[in-house]
Amino acid sequence: MKTTKSYVAKSVENMAPSGIRKFFDLAATMEGVISLGVGEPDFVTSWSAREAAILSLEKGYTSYTANAGLLELREAISDYISERFYVPYIANEEIIVTVGASQAIDLAMRAILDPGDEVVVVEPCFVSYVPLVELAGGKAVTVETTGEQGFKLQAEDLEKAITPKTKALLLCSPNNPTGTQLDREELQAIADIVKKYDLLVIADEIYAELAYDLRHTSIASLEGMRERTILINGFSKGFAMTGWRLGFVCAPRELAAAMLKIHQYTMMCASTPAQYAALEALQTGMNDVEEMKKAYRRRRNYFVQSLNEMGLTCHVPGGAFYVFPSIQSTGLTSEQFAEQLLVEEKVAVVPGSVFGKGGEGYIRCSYASSMEQLQEAVKRIKQFLEK
Structure with missing residues (x-):
């Protein structure tokens, strides 16, 4: 019928x-x-990362890992983020290994948004940002940047977009598609607005290793920002591991626990061989x-x-x-x-x-x-x- x-x-x-x-x-x-x-x-x-994945298979490491990922990998991620970007995270409480950075952003949205909550999205932006906000029941409020300003978010434009329903800012630096990188001073101006209105920042820093003229600054490293930042990163871009589909999210304990609940029910855990490859990449691939x-x-x-x-x-x-x-x-x-x-x-x-x-x-x-x-x-x- x-x-x-x-x-x-x-x-x-x-x-x-x-x-x-x-x-x-x-x-x-x-x-x-x-x-x-x-x-x-x-x-x-890198060959060393590929070899680590092969070795894990030869050793029969084909079972699930912990939902949040191999503890050894989370410990290595904790060391990496602390040493490279000066933000400390507790490996067994504040870090989740995800199926790419995209899943990490999805987890963040679903963990923080109630129906009607608004997220400020800086445009031009990666094509998945607005749909991920909407799929989580939120409303994306876009703020345009211009070529004349080097596609850099201006603090005053951010402030104009904030309403009583605003819950978070989704920020990507270095940026896809523009390649724009925000320096410490520019990030501080944005952080001041975020703190003024008691917002969260979902910081997509997947391109952190690909910064050419200035060392990457994580917005989570600024004073008062670690506790209100969900830091997204991964291995796809900086470590040339796109097909492995491996990312990670770092966040304060309460937020990480909320994201882990969703991850448990929707993904169980990331690929085990991929996690061993990523561990090797962090240890020997810089x-x-x-x-x-x-x-x-x-x-x-x-x-x-x-x-x-x-x-x-x-x-x-x-x-x-x-x-x-x-x-x-x-x-x-x-x-x-x-x-x-x-x-x-x-x-x-x-x-x-x-x-x-x-x-x-x-x-x-x-x-x-x-x-x-x-x-x-x-x-x-x-x-x-x-x-």
């Missing part, structure tokens, strides 16, 4: 699919495409991280200079592996530019509009590609503009 009734939840039915995947899937059907679209390192996970960062910095400098020389105004991103050039001079929308560039020159980029209204007029390009591919991409983009 047929029915016209929809069994899909309204919150999901009304949700737009990822704009990033749209262009990636289209590019995958074409030959000879240079993809600058997907935010994934082009480096392979030299690989530094070498990867040097390569990214060279590519960034070349790509930004090339884009500016061809008339696509682009600020120098402080971190991550993205550039976010303006294409407004072409008279095309972000989506028109991306589609025509893909069809005519076989270069895949992501239209800035998928990252929020503030991204219209820009495109996101990842420079996590070889220098040879970047040089060819620059050649093709220049040809496209000359047409």
Whole structure:
């Protein structure tokens, strides 16, 4: 018997699919495409980390770990966060190993939000932020940043967006898609507003290791902020471990306990071999991280200079592996530019509009590609503009 009734939840039915995947899937059907679209390192996970995963399998470590993750890994994460970013966390009470940083953000949202609670989201932003707020029953209140300001959140703009229903600020630095990195002084101005209105910060710091000109500052390290910050990080970007799907969340005991409840029922635990690989990466992989960062910095400098020389105004991103050039001079929308560039020159980029209204007029390009591919991409983009 047929029915016209929809069994899909309204919150999901009304949700737009990822704009990033749209262009990636289209590019995958074409030959000879240079993809600058997907935010994934082009480096392979270090051999020592891969070998640790293999060894764990050979030893038969194929059972569940503790829900929060291997204690040895959580202890290593505690040491890592304390030594690198100067924030202390108790391994067996305040750290949860998650299935990627994305799951950590989902846990945070579901643990803190009641229906109607508001979360301030800084745009342009990663495509999952607003949907994750809404799936948790909250309301995303977006604050736009501008290219003229280097896409940096201004404290006064944050304050204007706060209402009695505001519960948290979702902040990403270094940022996806703009690459913008906030320095200590800029973070302090934001922290002052957060404390003034008694808010939480969900700090997505997945690109913390990929900061090129300034050492990364965690907002949780500022005075009075550790107790009101849910710190998100992981191994995908800095350690080139995207496919392992391993992240972690650090938070005060009460918040961590709430997130662990949800994690227990929805995910049980992260992959055991992946956790052993991550443990090895933290213990022996920092030299690989530094070498990867040097390569990214060279590519960034070349790509930004090339884009500016061809008339696509682009600020120098402080971190991550993205550039976010303006294409407004072409008279095309972000989506028109991306589609025509893909069809005519076989270069895949992501239209800035998928990252929020503030991204219209820009495109996101990842420079996590070889220098040879970047040089060819620059050649093709220049040809496209000359047409």
